[in-house]
Amino acid sequence: MSYHPGVPRRTRRTPARPTGDRLAQGTVQVARQAAKAVRRHEPTELQLGGAGSAARDYAEASRSPATRRAYRTAWRLFSEWCAGPEAPPGTQPLPASPLLVAAYAARLAQLGRRPSTVAQVMAAISVAHQAAGHPSPTRTAGVRAVVAGVRRTHGAATSGKTALETPALREALSAIPEGTSRGIRDRALLLLGFAGGFRRSELAGLDVEDLELVSEGLRIRLRRSKTDQEGRGRLVGIPYGLHPETCPVRAVQAWREMAGISSGPLFRTIDRAGRILPLRCSERAVARAVQRAVRASGGDPSKVSAHSLRSGFVTSAARAGAPVWAIQLQTGHRSLAQLHVYVRPATLFQGNAARYVGL
Numbered sequence: 001m002s003y004h005p006g007v008p009r010r011t012r013r014t015p016a017r018p019t020g021d022r023l024a025q026g027t028v029q030v031a032r033q034a035a036k037a038v039r040r041h042e043p044t045e046l047q048l049g050g051a052g053s054a055a056r057d058y059a060e061a062s063r064s065p066a067t068r069r070a071y072r073t074a075w076r077l078f079s080e081w082c083a084g085p086e087a088p089p090g091t092q093p094l095p096a097s098p099l100l101v102a103a104y105a106a107r108l109a110q111l112g113r114r115p116s117t118v119a120q121v122m123a124a125i126s127v128a129h130q131a132a133g134h135p136s137p138t139r140t141a142g143v144r145a146v147v148a149g150v151r152r153t154h155g156a157a158t159s160g161k162t163a164l165e166t167p168a169l170r171e172a173l174s175a176i177p178e179g180t181s182r183g184i185r186d187r188a189l190l191l192l193g194f195a196g197g198f199r200r201s202e203l204a205g206l207d208v209e210d211l212e213l214v215s216e217g218l219r220i221r222l223r224r225s226k227t228d229q230e231g232r233g234r235l236v237g238i239p240y241g242l243h244p245e246t247c248p249v250r251a252v253q254a255w256r257e258m259a260g261i262s263s264g265p266l267f268r269t270i271d272r273a274g275r276i277l278p279l280r281c282s283e284r285a286v287a288r289a290v291q292r293a294v295r296a297s298g299g300d301p302s303k304v305s306a307h308s309l310r311s312g313f314v315t316s317a318a319r320a321g322a323p324v325w326a327i328q329l330q331t332g333h334r335s336l337a338q339l340h341v342y343v344r345p346a347t348l349f350q351g352n353a354a355r356y357v358g359l
Contacts (some may be wrong), residue, residue, distance in 0.1 A: 059142065066201070066258040066283075074124035077103060087095040094132055099139040101125060105143065109150040120148050160280050162314035163342065164290070164317075169194055174248060175296035181212070181274050185281075186289040188255035189267060191248035193286070193309040195238050197331035200306035206266040208256070216240070217249045222332070234332060310330065318346040 039210060041356030075093075082102060084095040092099060101122070108118050109162035126136040137143060164172065177183040184204070193203050198205075203223055212219040218238040259268060259276050267281035283306070290308060310331065317327050324336070333339040335349060 015323060037151050054304040064201070070120060071124040074121045075128050078121065078125060081107070093128075095134040096125065096137050098137040098142050101137045101141045102146040104150045106145045107152060108242050109154060115147075115151045116152055118147060122147060160311070161308050162303045163295070164194070164304055164308040166312070168294075168315045169309075169312060170246060172290075172293035172299070176293050176299075181276055182270050184226065184251075184255050184258050185267060185270060185276075186293060188248075188251040189281075189286060189289050190293060190309060191241075191246060191251045192238065193290075193306070194313050195241075195248040196236050197310050197313040197327070198222075198236075199310060200283045203286050203306075204267065204283045208261055208263050211252070213249075213253075218252065236330065236332075306344055314342040315346040316338065318343040321350075 064223040064248050076316060079093045079094075081087060082091045082096070082100070086107065087100070092338045105118050105122060108121060109115075113121075113130065122138045127134045138147075169190065173187060176190075178189050192198070193200075196202075205224065207221070210221045210223065212221075214290060216237065217240045218237060220236045221233055238248050240249050244250060255261075256266075264278070265280035267286075269279040269281055269285065271277060287306040290304055290306055293306050295301040312328055314331060317330075318324075324339065326338065327333075328339055329345070331339070
């Protein structure tokens with residue numbers, strides 16, 4: 001640019017570089033803003049007048065509570081890592097550079113985190129950035145390459161909890177104390193969860209109004225599930241059991257009669273004194289009920305979870321020769337590939353093609 005005498009030059013003021021303290025304060029501030037954004041699933045500066053609260057509530061409802069909790073935890077840990085000694089001084093989690101996110105993914109793998117956990121963390125970082133109005137760094141080719149490398153190096157296979165098949169379920173049920181409020185509730189929980197192939201969230205979310213006693217058994221309307229976040233709902237039939245001591249319909253009726261429950265949550269919280277509280281049973285309480293019964297029967301409670309009921313039903317039904325389509329209708333699996341994760345081991349030798357080759 002040429003300079004003309006008498007015409008003042010344009011000067012560009014370079015802002016002062018922030019000090020270390022100001023960088024640290026800025027990191028904390030953006031971390032807090034991003035945490036709010038993850039909770040709300042909307043930019044914190046969103047201003048919609050009287051409709052703002054409703055909009056934020058609907059946005060928050062777009063993901064399940066469990067997913068929101070997992071994302072908040074993942075974002076908090078990422079923010080702490082950015083402020084720690086492993087990240088360059090002054091690193092900010094929002095917006096984060098693709099190089100920083102790739103380094104964090106690699107670090108998680110080095111710490112022994114499963115590929116599925118790394119993928120979930122990447123999803124949380126992506127949601128935080130999009131909610132705050134920033135492009136997601138996890139969509140870049142570099143970050144995707146690192147995540148793919150983690151899967152190839154450490155494998156995508158999961159070592160899930162043990163399926164609680166029918167014989168093991170019978171043993172667990174026989175160890176549940178009879179005549180106590182907790183024992184009667186836990187028996188109903190386990191039998192209904194197994195017969196319906198339910199997820200723990202589905203069991204905990206059941207209301208008395210969702211049940212209808214008919215001549216064949218129970219008709220249950222699931223108002224919402226993991227694969228039905230929009231609440232279309234589906235019907236599940238629970239037939240009477242062949243044996244009274246393991247009949248899910250009779251067990252549920254016994255629980256309702258003992259607890260005097262005629263409306264509201266089907267499965268209630270029970271305190272240490274055995275008192276039935278007017279509070280919905282939590283998802284974690286469902287898992288504890290399964291582990292408590294397995295421990296009482298002499299099994300290892302660390303190897304089972306609430307999901308053991310669902311996987312145990314699929315495995316048991318497949319071994320007994322139930323059609324895959326019938327199993328899928330009961331459990332509500334949207335993907336046959338996911339269902340075959342449990343069906344395949346149970347039917348490994350049924351109709352095996354190697355039997356036909358004359359060896």
